[in-house]
Amino acid sequence: RAKSAGGNRFELADPEADARTITRHGLTTALPTALDRGEFFIEYQPLVHLGDGSVRGAEALVRWLHPQHGVLGPDRFIPLAEHTGLIVPLGRWVLEQSVRQAREWREMCGAGRACAPLRINVNLSPCQLTDPGLVRDTVEILERAGVEPDALCLEVTESALIGADDDLLKPLRRLADMGVDIALDDFGTGYSNLANLRRLPVSILKLDRSFTRGMQQFPADPVDLKIVEGIVSLAHSLDLAVTVEGVETGAQAEQLKVLGCDTAQGWYYARPGPPERLHELTLVDATG
Numbered sequence: 504r505a506k507s508a509g510g511n512r513f514e515l516a517d518p519e520a521d522a523r524t525i526t527r528h529g530l531t532t533a534l535p536t537a538l539d540r541g542e543f544f545i546e547y548q549p550l551v552h553l554g555d556g557s558v559r560g561a562e563a564l565v566r567w568l569h570p571q572h573g574v575l576g577p578d579r580f581i582p583l584a585e586h587t588g589l590i591v592p593l594g595r596w597v598l599e600q601s602v603r604q605a606r607e608w609r610e611m612c613g614a615g616r617a618c619a620p621l622r623i624n625v626n627l628s629p630c631q632l633t634d635p636g637l638v639r640d641t642v643e644i645l646e647r648a649g650v651e652p653d654a655l656c657l658e659v660t661e662s663a664l665i666g667a668d669d670d671l672l673k674p675l676r677r678l679a680d681m682g683v684d685i686a687l688d689d690f691g692t693g694y695s696n697l698a699n700l701r702r703l704p705v706s707i708l709k710l711d712r713s714f715t716r717g718m719q720q721f722p723a724d725p726v727d728l729k730i731v732e733g734i735v736s737l738a739h740s741l742d743l744a745v746t747v748e749g750v751e752t753g754a755q756a757e758q759l760k761v762l763g764c765d766t767a768q769g770w771y772y773a774r775p776g777p778p779e780r781l782h783e784l785t786l787v788d789a790t791g
């Protein structure tokens with residue numbers, strides 16, 4: 504193709520890969536100062552109790568409003584932030600904003616609103632686990648906001664904890680002892696070493712979207728159903744709660760409820776959005 508374009512045209516083996524490299528480079532140079540420029544913002548996606556349909560909390564999902572490229576999702580810049588070390592201050596910023604937001608929600612619930620006090624889920628990068636300031640910063644952030652540790656859930660991916668030695672688990676254990684919930688995110692995508700679950704300080708399993716995908720069609724894939732059923736019963740026997748990601752249809756929600764999952768998250772309930780959206784959702788719940 505490049506040849507037929509003729510003569511002295513620039514020859515690109517893979518124009519798309521090249522464009523990616525350029526964008527990537529552009530992002531790398533803009534990223535270190537993006538935090539100071541206030542270009543990050545957080546969207547919140549509700550976590551819904553499958554038993555009664557009430558909103559119980561929200562997951563904080565960071566976005567970057569890039570001056571040239573517009574809104575970028577975390578998949579575009581979290582790996583870069585991890586690579587450059589920005590993830591530690593960025594992660595701390597996300598935690599601080601989210602905990603303050605949780606404080607605001609909890610105050611609203613107290614003020615004559617019939618909603619359950621909302622909890623906040625924040626994603627933690629593996630790089631943050633090795634940051635010696637993690638526990639101290641988290642405690643400080645909670646205290647400064649006046650939020651109890653049990654209002655916070657930190658999500659760590661299963662792959663981040665694979666083969667984790669005790670040093671890596673120590674900060675998580677300390678946080679868990681304080682009452683912070685630790686969730687195992689994207690569960691089922693790695694080498695799920697089920698026996699390994701026992702030594703991790705986790706209290707929640709977040710089942711990856713790939714499991715719920717097979718439940719989108721009707722009838723649902725019977726093998727998927729069996730697998731989810733097995734995971735839920737194992738989790739419950741280990742005293743772990745199960746949250747499911749990527750619930751996009753009512754049929755999925757119904758199915759997951761029957762299978763005994765505790766909490767759900769997905770577009771069927773709400774896409775990630777500004778914090779005010781949670782006010783509306785909880786208000787609807789409280790009034791009917």
Ligand code: C2E
Pocket residue numbers: 548563564565576577578581594597626627628658688689712748749750751768769770771775
């Ligand atoms: P995650 O923690 O597994 O978050 C769930 C992702 O699934 C989010 O993507 C969310 O928007 C998306 N999602 C939710 N419901 C549905 C649905 O029904 N269907 C589909 N197809 N997708 C759904 P998002 O916001 O692009 O985030 C991607 C990943 O980036 C997150 O995966 C998380 O690992 C990471 N991330 C986001 N925020 C942060 C952060 O503050 N710090 C760190 N370290 N990682 C973050």
Ligand code: MG
Pocket residue numbers: 562626658688
């Ligand atoms: Mg998550």
Ligand code: MG
Pocket residue numbers: 688689709748
């Ligand atoms: Mg997840």
Ligand code: MG
Pocket residue numbers: 689711712748
């Ligand atoms: Mg996921």
